[in-house]
Amino acid sequence: MQHNILRDSNITKIYLVYVDNGSRKRLEVSLRFLDKKECYFASPTPVNFNKPKRKIPAELNVFTPDGVYKTKVTFIDCNMSLREVIYEVSLPKTWDYIQLRSSSRKVISLPVSIKFNDGYEIKTNTYDLALGGISFFSTEQVPSIYRKISGILTLELPKDTLINFPDGKMTVETKFVREKSEIEDHFGETLYIFKFVNISPEDEMVLKNFLIKLLI
Numbered sequence: 001m002q003h004n005i006l007r008d009s010n011i012t013k014i015y016l017v018y019v020d021n022g023s024r025k026r027l028e029v030s031l032r033f034l035d036k037k038e039c040y041f042a043s044p045t046p047v048n049f050n051k052p053k054r055k056i057p058a059e060l061n062v063f064t065p066d067g068v069y070k071t072k073v074t075f076i077d078c079n080m081s082l083r084e085v086i087y088e089v090s091l092p093k094t095w096d097y098i099q100l101r102s103s104s105r106k107v108i109s110l111p112v113s114i115k116f117n118d119g120y121e122i123k124t125n126t127y128d129l130a131l132g133g134i135s136f137f138s139t140e141q142v143p144s145i146y147r148k149i150s151g152i153l154t155l156e157l158p159k160d161t162l163i164n165f166p167d168g169k170m171t172v173e174t175k176f177v178r179e180k181s182e183i184e185d186h187f188g189e190t191l192y193i194f195k196f197v198n199i200s201p202e203d204e205m206v207l208k209n210f211l212i213k214l215l216i
Contacts, residue, residue, distance in 0.1 A: 005062050005069045005095055006031055006039065013184055016041060016087060018058035018075065020050060026187050034091065038076060041087045049085065051078050058089060063184045068098045070182070098180065105130040106214050111156040112136065114174055114194065116146055126155070131207060133177065133195035137186055147176040150197060157210055170206065173197040 005011070017026045029041035052058075052075050062069040071092040079086045105128040112134060114122040120143075124136045134155065153174035159167070173196070180191040199207075 004034070004092060005064070006034060006092070008064070010064050011062055013063040014041065015061040015063075015182075016043075016058060016089075017061060017182075018052055018056060020052055025052075029087065032086065037091055039073070039089050039091055041089070042084050043087070045080060045083060045085050049080065051080060052087075060089075060092065061182050062095075068182065068184070069095045070098065071095045105135075106211055108214065110158075112153065114151045114153045116149065116151040120146060122146075122151075127191065129155075129207075129211070131196075131204065131211065133174070133193060135191055135193045137183075137189040137191055139189050141190065142176070142179075142192055150175045153194065153196070157206075170203050172199045172203060 006014075011031075014029050014031065015026055016029045017024065019025070027043050027046070029043045032040040032042050034040065054075055054077060056075050058073050058075055060069075060071050060073055062071075071094060073089040073092055076088040076090060078088065107128045109125045109127070110129065112124060112126050122138075122142065124138060126134045127136050128134070134153070150173050153172055155170045155172075157168045157170060174194045175197050177193040177195050179193070181189075183189070183191050
């Protein structure tokens with residue numbers, strides 16, 4: 001059995017996820033206590049709360065500063081009062097770990113577009129930016145074909161931030177790297193990561209200077 005991350009002290013948030021009458025529920029909970037077989041979590045009683053059925057599958061998403069731990073559990077029971085709900089679930093046996101973005105990425109919203117040869121285009125705003133690429137959140141799925149081929153990315157940097165870069169637009173080849181779901185505070189959205197391909201030394205220097213200015 002793996003180490004139970006619930007016993008660690010660096011947890012930032014815990015979410016309990018399950019399906020109720022065809023609708024996916026995601027509740028932020030706090031750990032009350034755990035024993036050899038069960039875990040007990042609490043949350044404020046939601047408005048129009050429906051008690052989950054016993055023995056239905058559920059998932060725990062445990063956020064820490066370094067990443068997200070996910071595991072499958074089973075509802076055992078649920079007790080509700082006017083102020084809070086206590087959820088009793090099975091003790092996790094194994095955990096999947098998803099490492100979050102490194103500190104080299106800077107969270108910043110900038111207009112960006114990715115255009116492909118057939119005319120398909122993604123227009124959005126960045127979630128974060130690094131020397132190696134960008135990421136963005138989307139409620140719409142990027143079709144699988146565009147995860148396999150390169151596109152042309154145009155990133156709009158602030159015009160008054162950089163010298164000798166008057167229009168503020170950087171154009172570079174890009175390619176899909178991976179996607180992540182169940183990111184804290186972005187329920188129902190998917191984080192897409194795209195990398196820069198064959199970025200010119202000039203553009204790389206502009207981007208490096210821009211990121212340095214953001215840290216000052």
